[in-house]
Amino acid sequence: MHEWLANYGFLSLFFLSFLASTLIPLGSEWLVVTMLLSRSDPFAVVAVATCGNYLGALTTYLIGLYGADFLKTRLLRMDPKTTQKAERLYERFGSYSLLLSWLPVVGDPLCLVGGVLRVRFIRFSLLVATGKLARYAAVAWVTLKGAAAI
Incomplete structure (x- = not known):
């Protein structure tokens, strides 16, 4: 599968x-x-990875915005503990916590809670796209610096 991708x-x-x-717990950094x-x-x-990741987060946001609890629990497999972590981050940092949407485990719930709340x-898009761009740019920078050092 690695070769196909x-x-x-x-x-x-x-x-x-x-x-x-x-929906699926995958990582895209290895392909970057x-x-x-x-x-x-x-x-x-960086642009393609950021766009794909942003649009995936937007899908999760829309599920939170329009979806039923069934979709949240069955489709995204969000357990109450994970949802509570995301809600606590929102309580503490407000919508600026969406800058952390790139993080594993809590990133998808943050986008979901962004929709629910x-x-x-525009705010969602700016914050999420900024966070995801920063992550992929950092991965690219570290990769290129490491490759240049070899």
Whole structure:
């Protein structure tokens, strides 16, 4: 599967980044690193990964905005403990906690809670896209610096 994903380049990166931000516990960073080490354009890699990951988070936000509890528990497999962690982050930091939407475990619930709490779309988009862009840019920077040192 690793080889198949690597062979389809940007399309694979987009879909893997999208899925990593929604239903399936996946990581897309390995493909970002693989593509960068294969000499793909770093700006394009970061842009595609960020777009896919943002759109996946937007899907989760829309489920929170319009979805029923059934969708939250069955589709996203959100248990009460994970949802409570996300809600506590919101209580403490407000919508700015969406900057942390890139984090494993609590990132998807943060986007879901953003929808449930009706965070404005523009605010949601700016905060989530900024966080996800920062993550992929950091992965790219570390990868390229490490590759240059070799």
